Amino acid sequence: MLNKANTKLTLTSWFFDPHYQEPGIAEPGHHQFQIRTATSADLTGIAQIIAESFHSKDGFWGWAFPLLRLGIYEDFKHRLSSPAPHHVCLVAIETTSTANNLIGTVELGVRFADSWIQVGRSFPYLSNLAVHPKYRRYGVASELLISCQQVSQEWGFQDLYLHVLENNYQARQLYFKLGYKVHQVESNWNTFLLGRSRQILLHKHLNADSTT
Numbered sequence: 001m002l003n004k005a006n007t008k009l010t011l012t013s014w015f016f017d018p019h020y021q022e023p024g025i026a027e028p029g030h031h032q033f034q035i036r037t038a039t040s041a042d043l044t045g046i047a048q049i050i051a052e053s054f055h056s057k058d059g060f061w062g063w064a065f066p067l068l069r070l071g072i073y074e075d076f077k078h079r080l081s082s083p084a085p086h087h088v089c090l091v092a093i094e095t096t097s098t099a100n101n102l103i104g105t106v107e108l109g110v111r112f113a114d115s116w117i118q119v120g121r122s123f124p125y126l127s128n129l130a131v132h133p134k135y136r137r138y139g140v141a142s143e144l145l146i147s148c149q150q151v152s153q154e155w156g157f158q159d160l161y162l163h164v165l166e167n168n169y170q171a172r173q174l175y176f177k178l179g180y181k182v183h184q185v186e187s188n189w190n191t192f193l194l195g196r197s198r199q200i201l202l203h204k205h206l207n208a209d210s211t212t
C-alpha cells in the first residue's frame with residue numbers, strides 16, 4: 001500500500017508479457033513489476049530514466065546531459081520533499097531480480113484554471129511519463145497510467161489531462177489506446193519560427209471502472 005496526501009493505491013504486481021491479461025498470474029520466463037509511490041531513495045533512478053527518455057547523451061549537446069539530469073534530480077527532490085495536497089510520483093519497480101530496478105515513472109498533480117480549462121476549476125494533470133528503453137512494450141506505461149487514473153478518482157475527479165508532442169508517435173499511440181482524446185492542439189511562436197512540434201492536450205473522462 002502507498003500513502004501520500006490521502007492517496008491509497010493498492011500495490012499490485014504485473015508480469016512482463018505483451019499479451020498480459022490478469023495481474024498476479026505468473027508465467028515461466030516472465031518478469032514481474034510493481035507500482036508504488038516514489039520515495040527519496042528513488043530519486044537517482046527517476047532522474048536517470050527521465051533524462052534518458054527526453055534528452056540525448058550524444059551530439060553537440062551531449063555534454064549538457066549530466067547537468068540536465070542533475071536539474072531533474074533537484075526538481076523531483078524538491079517536489080517529493082514538499083508535501084502538496086494533490087501530487088504524487090509513481091514508480092514501476094522490476095521485482096523479478098533482487099536488485100529491484102526502477103523501470104518507469106510518472107507524476108500526477110492538480111492544475112488550476114488555465115486557458116484550456118474553464119476558469120475556476122482544477123483538474124488532475126499527468127506529466128513526466130517515462131519507461132526505461134529496455135522495458136518498453138511490456139505494459140509498464142499502461143499500468144502507470146491506469147494507476148494515475150485510479151488516484152485521480154480517489155481524489156474525487158472524473159477527468160484527466162496531459163500534453164503530448166505531435167511528433168511523439170509512440171506516446172500518442174499509447175494514450176489513444178487507453179482512450180484519451182484530443183482536447184486541443186496548441187501552437188506557439190516556437191512552432192512557426194523554429195519548426196518545433198505542436199503540443200496536443202489530451203483528455204480522458206474517467207469511468208467508474210478506470211482499469212483501462
Ligand SMILES: CC(C)(COP(=O)(O)OP(=O)(O)OC[C@H]1O[C@@H](n2cnc3c(N)ncnc32)[C@H](O)[C@@H]1OP(=O)(O)O)[C@@H](O)C(=O)NCCC(=O)NCCS
Nearest residue numbers: 053129130131136137138139140141142164170171173174
Ligand atoms: C511512450 C512510453 C512511455 C511507452 O511506454 P511502454 O511501457 O513501452 O508502453 P506500453 O507497453 O504500456 O504500450 C502500450 C501501447 O502503447 C502503444 N505503443 C507504445 N510504444 C509504442 C511504439 N514504440 N510504437 C507504436 N506503439 C507504441 C502500443 O499501442 C502499445 O500497445 P501494444 O504493445 O499492445 O501494441 C515509452 O516509449 C517512453 O518512455 N518514451 C519516452 C518518453 C515519452 O515519450 N514519454 C511520454 C511523454 S508524453
